[in-house]
Amino acid sequence: MSSLALRDNEQSGLMARWSRSRHRWSDVLFRRLTACFALSILILLVWMLITLALNARQALARFGWGFLWGRTWDPVREQFGALPFVYGTIVSSTLALCIAVPLSLGVAIFLSEHAPRGWENVVAFLVDTLAAIPSVIYGLWGIFILSPALRNYIEPWLASTFGFLPLFQGPPYGIGMLAGGIILAIMVLPIITAVSRDVLQAVPNTQREAALSLGATRWETTRVVLAHARAGLTGAVILGLGRAIGETMAVTMVIGNRPEISYSLFDPSYTIASVIANEFNEATYELYVQALIELGLILFLVTLIVNAVARLLVWSVTRRTREVQRV
């Protein structure tokens, strides 16, 4: 039996060699050609990193690490500190996740565990539609619909109810950190929902069957599924974070664009991506442009790390299950 298998292997090896030799040069060429294009993606990423670093080298040399915690951004006096933008980016993304994560997990659980047949695809399609709306249109909606609503109704209500917290103090502008966070939350909802749903669907059904057969209720079964998918769900949330950090247009239109650090969510703020979008074309001298490119470099590095971590987490769940199912 084993010798037969060995002979089979030998034979197929021989055949492969034979067929390879027959078409050798054209096939090798084709294979190399496609490999070049695939490699070019890797090269592109490295090239982008190097280009940004080279074009920011004067700024990098001049400011050093102090760039990250400089609090003043005053191009007229050649003072460039990134802290207000770093702060604005972190707070607006965190706010977005606080709003978006419970909602999108709820939708993902509904879609993969509770939705009646037929509903599932319709609701998933509609949530995906949210992802197809361009950023600039979210911004338009944010300026003319969301921020008046915030200014006239929501922010006064928050101030009167939770006004004792420093988060909800000051005049309600409408335009500001809160508007930016809400817009970002809506924009990252679809990706967190879609990836979470994929992750939940990748959990083997045996997990659900085992829980149900022990007498667990629907929700208790869902909790078992959630525990199984924990790494992947974390990945989905981090993927959403990556989107929120890099999102530009909609945030630029509603966040107020003022490079100051303020605890109140009502106040205008500024993010890294927004300052690049607003000031890049107006940067009048070399160092100013370089400081903006350095901001871009920081944004690029952070999103690279965030996305890499997220991908690995998501794969750790979906790949493992696929392998189990194959066996």
Added chain:
Amino acid sequence: MIDPLRYRKVVNGVMTGATFICALAVLAILFAILGYIVAQGIAALNIDFLTKLPKPVGESGGGIAHAIVGSMLLIGIAILLGLPSGILAGLYLAEFGKNKLGRFIEFVTDILAGTPSIIVGIFAYTLIVLPMKRFSAFAGGAALALIMIPIITRTTQEIIQLVPQTLREGALALGAPQWRVTLGVVLRSAAGGVATGVMLAIARVAGETAPLLFTALGSHHWSTALDRPVASLTVTIYDYAKAPYDDWHAQAWAGALVLVMMIGMTNLAVRLFTHSRYSGTHP
């Protein structure tokens, strides 16, 4: 004393209801946004808007024909530059990429797809705008192509992987060389699915604004020259929305409606396509 079983049933009911409410809330947000775009956009939408150039500030009327044409020009350049490399890279990952290098490139492609588009804009600026010393349609198209490539690569890969192995074996058994099998049989039988991926990529870049701000810039005139700044729907909407004129705001909404309809129709076409063979993105 609460009956534990009853407590568990109540928790079950509450949580199931909560997930349902989440779904309803998200749909409500979607309809609030789409509803406003339609309601506000339809008011300023007319034939002039689609076929005329903008009027000077203060005069009412006029349109954004130049921006619609500009957007199409930019997307055309992006397709020319991004489509071949995206498809070939996808072919490599699906047909020859079952090794460490292939998996690593797949990973890098996903990361590149998550890169903020404004970074791609800066990259295209330093690479094309600086040496040419002017903003240009070509630079804008190139930036969009860079955004398209990872999307096309991954969708092509996923669809090619769905083509049954027997098809490849059959063609190889007839004595066809590997490259003819891949291009003439595998890619051809998955053409519908690959086209779907390309359409999705087009719909995605059609809505991009950030990478165009410092590459294609924008313009108030007719322009189809590749080495000149060119208007696009998205940048025009952005400029009009920021401007302090009510007239321009109305036009921004109408532009948004046009853009959403274009993207929506592309996506809908994709949905209708995806019922053909090997074209679903989920195996």
